[in-house]
Amino acid sequence: MITAEQKPIQEIRDMISPYKKILVLGCNSCVAECAAGGEKETAMLASALRMAAKMNEEDVLIEEKAIERQCVKDFVILLDDIIDQYDAVLSLGCGAGVQAVGDMFYEVPVIPALNTEFLGETKEQGLWLENCLGCGDCMLYYFGGICPLARCSKQLLNGPCGGSMEGRCEVDPDMPCAWQMIIDRLSRFGALERLEQVYPPKDWSKKQGVGPRRIQREDQQR
Amino acid sequence: MSRLRKVLDSGEFAVTAECGPPKGADPDAVLRKAELLKDKVDSINVTDNQTAIVRMSSLAACSLLKSAGLDPVLQMVVRDRNRIALQSDILGASAIGIRNVLCLSGDHQVFGNQPQSIGVFDLDSIQFLQVVKGMRDEAVILGGERLETPPDLFIGAAANPFADPLSFRVVRLAKKAAAGADFIQTQCIYNLERFGTWLKMARDRGLTEKVYILGGVTPLKSAGMAKYMKNRVAGMDVPDEVVKRMEGVPEGKQREEGIRICVETIQALKEMPGVKGVHIMAIEWEEAVGEIVDQAGLLPRPTLE
Numbered sequence: 467m468i469t470a471e472q473k474p475i476q477e478i479r480d481m482i483s484p485y486k487k488i489l490v491l492g493c494n495s496c497v498a499e500c501a502a503g504g505e506k507e508t509a510m511l512a513s514a515l516r517m518a519a520k521m522n523e524e525d526v527l528i529e530e531k532a533i534e535r536q537c538v539k540d541f542v543i544l545l546d547d548i549i550d551q552y553d554a555v556l557s558l559g560c561g562a563g564v565q566a567v568g569d570m571f572y573e574v575p576v577i578p579a580l581n582t583e584f585l586g587e588t589k590e591q592g593l594w595l596e597n598c599l600g601c602g603d604c605m606l607y608y609f610g611g612i613c614p615l616a617r618c619s620k621q622l623l624n625g626p627c628g629g630s631m632e633g634r635c636e637v638d639p640d641m642p643c644a645w646q647m648i649i650d651r652l653s654r655f656g657a658l659e660r661l662e663q664v665y666p667p668k669d670w671s672k673k674q675g676v677g678p679r680r681i682q683r684e685d686q687q688r
Numbered sequence: 689m690s691r692l693r694k695v696l697d698s699g700e701f702a703v704t705a706e707c708g709p710p711k712g713a714d715p716d717a718v719l720r721k722a723e724l725l726k727d728k729v730d731s732i733n734v735t736d737n738q739t740a741i742v743r744m745s746s747l748a749a750c751s752l753l754k755s756a757g758l759d760p761v762l763q764m765v766v767r768d769r770n771r772i773a774l775q776s777d778i779l780g781a782s783a784i785g786i787r788n789v790l791c792l793s794g795d796h797q798v799f800g801n802q803p804q805s806i807g808v809f810d811l812d813s814i815q816f817l818q819v820v821k822g823m824r825d826e827a828v829i830l831g832g833e834r835l836e837t838p839p840d841l842f843i844g845a846a847a848n849p850f851a852d853p854l855s856f857r858v859v860r861l862a863k864k865a866a867a868g869a870d871f872i873q874t875q876c877i878y879n880l881e882r883f884g885t886w887l888k889m890a891r892d893r894g895l896t897e898k899v900y901i902l903g904g905v906t907p908l909k910s911a912g913m914a915k916y917m918k919n920r921v922a923g924m925d926v927p928d929e930v931v932k933r934m935e936g937v938p939e940g941k942q943r944e945e946g947i948r949i950c951v952e953t954i955q956a957l958k959e960m961p962g963v964k965g966v967h968i969m970a971i972e973w974e975e976a977v978g979e980i981v982d983q984a985g986l987l988p989r990p991t992l993e
Contacts, residue, residue, distance in 0.1 A: 628846065664814055664867050
């Protein structure tokens with residue numbers, strides 16, 4: 467899932483200040499799971515903005531709506547009937563959602579209400595962890611299912627560094643050392659010898675070497 | 689040719705020290721430290737923006753040391769440069785006569801004065817060792833393109849016998865040796881027992897025959913410093929006895945005690961099979977190095993052809 471957090475309310479108010487009719491637009495997918503931009507958070511943000519506007523005697527219309535996915539055209543197009551009523555959209559989608567909505571409704575400014583963070587897992591209620599970089603060339607097999615690129619602070623493919631102490635990372639003692647986890651997990655599988663080899667430099671061209679990435683599949687195109 | 693390599697190849701017990709470049713552009717700040725260390729040690733490591741604090745570049749400070757007649761060890765971290773810049777600096781270093789390089793990961797940027805910077809970590813320290821070795825021994829860069837003139841460098845790496853997990857520390861040393869390290873400088877040793885355990889594991893795997901191991905030491909300036917290193921510096925192992933010993937002498941005498949502990953550690957290291965030298969990291973206290981080397985019976989330094 468893609469995780470995000472809401473921006474400070476003042477930053478949001480500053481960005482929407484030139485507009486009079488604003489649609490606060492939630493997204494019921496990833497950002498709903500991480501309690502940042504689903505239906506509930508959208509309603510809460512919209513009412514907080516209405517209240518702030520009222521207290522400051524600002525004459526603005528703030529309405530809300532949530533769609534299933536802001537990053538998929540088939541869902542964004544459902545806004546076609548109502549979009550003309552607004553002069554700006556405040557999106558609680560991830561960065562991809564904000565841009566997809568903006569792409570479809572080119573004349574309308576789409577303002578981000580969230581800071582998009584990472585590809586993560588919901589570890590427990592209220593705790594999300596980054597554990598995938600989306601590098602385009604998955605190496606999890608070699609490292610016991612734990613990604614050193616996403617989860618080691620120094621992205622070492624041949625760790626652990628000298629700052630691993632009692633299973634903790636030197637960068638933040640609340641953070642486990644990914645390499646300790648890798649060693650423990652591979653020991654469990656009896657596959658520790660996988661770490662005796664020197665892993666070669668990562669091929670970053672799969673991630674950023676050719677500019678923005680695209681996946682194009684003819685079998686899926688119509 | 690690298691003086692450090694000559695000393696180690698000749699079987700002499702090598703002595704290296706460390707010189708942190710200034711937070712400024714004054715060449716004399718480097719040359720003053722050079723003067724303190726000259727004839728006291730074989731080679732001088734120049735740190736590369738250590739603890740992620742911006743300082744004069746290691747390459748430039750090495751060049752100054754070289755011009756003062758010393759044998760610098762260029763420390764290079766993979767935190768700040770991608771593989772293009774690292775390989776380019778390796779060629780540049782060799783071109784200006786630097787003959788030693790120490791390949792490191794580097795302290796994480798969060799610890800320094802630029803915590804908003806991006807950490808590059810395009811290569812890790814072991815991959816970097818492999819790249820430098822390939823450049824030197826096969827005259828190729830990453831990807832296989834040939835170099836007209838390969839760099840001439842004695843290649844070093846770091847090892848921390850005190851970090852966890854202990855069983856894997858020697859695996860990592862083996863990987864560094866396989867990747868291309870000619871010599872190893874260790875984290876500061878205060879816990880000789882743990883160091884001995886690690887060294888035995890290294891000997892058992894035949895690693896002390898493959899790489900020259902230089903034990904790292906840092907003289908303590910005060911009991912406060914001992915406690916700080918024990919509690920605050922990740923990857924550091926300062927036993928309680930050492931802290932107590934520092935606390936047991938009055939403040940005005942703590943520096944002397946720190947030097948005494950350091951000298952005793954060096955003497956113990958000299959007797960340990962597999963240790964081929966010592967690396968003295970007197971942090972912003974280069975004045976102490978001459979005294980330590982002298983008291984440890986390591987002067988004069990050998991003269992070599």
